[in-house]
Amino acid sequence: MRDRLDKIRAQVLEAIDSTSDEKALEDIRVRVLGRKGELTLILKTIGRLPLEERPEIGRLANRLKEEIEESIRARKEVLRRLYRRSQIEGLDLTLPGRCRPLGSLHPITQVMDEVCYIFERMGFTVVHGPEIELDFYNFEALNIPPDHPARDMQDTFYIDDKVLLRTHTSPIQARVMETQRPPLRIIAPGKVYRCDSSDTSHTPMFHQLEGLMVDRDVSFAGLKGVLTSFVQQVFDPDTHVRFRPSFFPFTEPSAEVDIQCVMCKGKGCRICSHTGWLEVLGAGMVHPEVFRHVGYDTERFTGFAFGLGIERIAMLKFGIDDIRLFYDNDLRFLQQF
Numbered sequence: 313m314r315d316r317l318d319k320i321r322a323q324v325l326e327a328i329d330s331t332s333d334e335k336a337l338e339d340i341r342v343r344v345l346g347r348k349g350e351l352t353l354i355l356k357t358i359g360r361l362p363l364e365e366r367p368e369i370g371r372l373a374n375r376l377k378e379e380i381e382e383s384i385r386a387r388k389e390v391l392r393r394l395y396r397r398s399q400i401e402g403l404d405l406t407l408p409g410r411c412r413p414l415g416s417l418h419p420i421t422q423v424m425d426e427v428c429y430i431f432e433r434m435g436f437t438v439v440h441g442p443e444i445e446l447d448f449y450n451f452e453a454l455n456i457p458p459d460h461p462a463r464d465m466q467d468t469f470y471i472d473d474k475v476l477l478r479t480h481t482s483p484i485q486a487r488v489m490e491t492q493r494p495p496l497r498i499i500a501p502g503k504v505y506r507c508d509s510s511d512t513s514h515t516p517m518f519h520q521l522e523g524l525m526v527d528r529d530v531s532f533a534g535l536k537g538v539l540t541s542f543v544q545q546v547f548d549p550d551t552h553v554r555f556r557p558s559f560f561p562f563t564e565p566s567a568e569v570d571i572q573c574v575m576c577k578g579k580g581c582r583i584c585s586h587t588g589w590l591e592v593l594g595a596g597m598v599h600p601e602v603f604r605h606v607g608y609d610t611e612r613f614t615g616f617a618f619g620l621g622i623e624r625i626a627m628l629k630f631g632i633d634d635i636r637l638f639y640d641n642d643l644r645f646l647q648q649f
């Protein structure tokens with residue numbers, strides 16, 4: 313009986329709170345407290361309960377009756393006040409409420425999350441590094457000493473002689489290796505900055521994801537396997553991948569990785585400059601000089617690293633032909649994701 317009273321209490325009080333007119337309130341009152349109402353019938357049958365239960369159940373049922381009567385009275389008062397206000401202010405209480413527009417994640421955030429998820433499933437752990445970086449980690453620890461011509465590969469925003477906005481996520485490699493011993497398998501997502509002027513495929517701020525794996529017997533074949541699997545998970549499983557010899561001071565050998573243009577399927581179009589291929593990332597085997605900087609034994613350990621441009625991946629995934637659209641903050645564009 314106690315459970316039944318609790319159930320009536322929960323249902324009836326909620327119904328009273330959500331009524332919007334006095335007629336509905338009266339219906340509730342009759343249904344529960346009227347001559348044949350649910351609670352009235354319980355009150356009438358209390359005399360038939362075992363003697364020892366009667367006082368307790370009687371008290372609970374009467375208290376519930378008072379509570380319901382009080383809620384009906386209070387709700388009636390609220391409804392009357394609202395009605396009076398609607399008369400004075402000309403409000404139409406029957407109008408539906410205004411829906412607040414729901415936001416969504418920026419397309420670059422969506423792609424970054426997806427890319428991280430793919431690598432996490434391959435056993436990589438996410439780490440982060442500072443966007444305001446020391447020249448040492450951005451260049452020197454990566455085998456790019458002062459005045460080295462390779463510094464011109466990335467036009468840099470300097471804060472002072474020793475501090476800069478990181479031009480790539482590769483300094484995180486050096487920071488991680490400085491504090492951890494192999495085996496290592498990390499990815500480092502984040503914003504990077506370059507003094508590049510904007511065009512359809514370049515912006516001065518963009519996102520990269522760095523990957524680093526160090527262990528005994530890590531090979532270039534392993535790098536190819538990981539990156540090919542990644543590309544085929546982000547795009548179609550039959551997307552072709554091409555490794556082109558390249559140069560980075562912190563990897564040897566180095567490669568740039570192209571994927572078959574997803575717009576024209578390799579036939580050649582405006583997006584891929586009619587080559588059928590699009591460059592999405594740089595990669596290679598970690599240079600022994602980088603290992604020496606962090607005190608790793610180059611006889612025992614080898615490693616591979618890669619750095620991919622998230623905007624380029626997002627452009628190909630969504631069929632976008634101008635990178636600047638991501639940063640124009642035009643709602644007509646952003647609402648499509």
Ligand code: FA5
Pocket residue numbers: 466479480481482506508513514515516517518520522560563566591592593594595596617618619620621622623624635
């Ligand atoms: C690098 O930044 C190297 N740190 C990558 C790397 C890591 C190589 C580890 C070897 C080992 P690169 O400058 O090529 O390399 O940039 C990598 C990717 O960033 C490019 O493939 C491209 O997708 C993207 N990218 C480069 N510049 C821009 C830009 N201005 N706007 C948008 N994306 C860019």
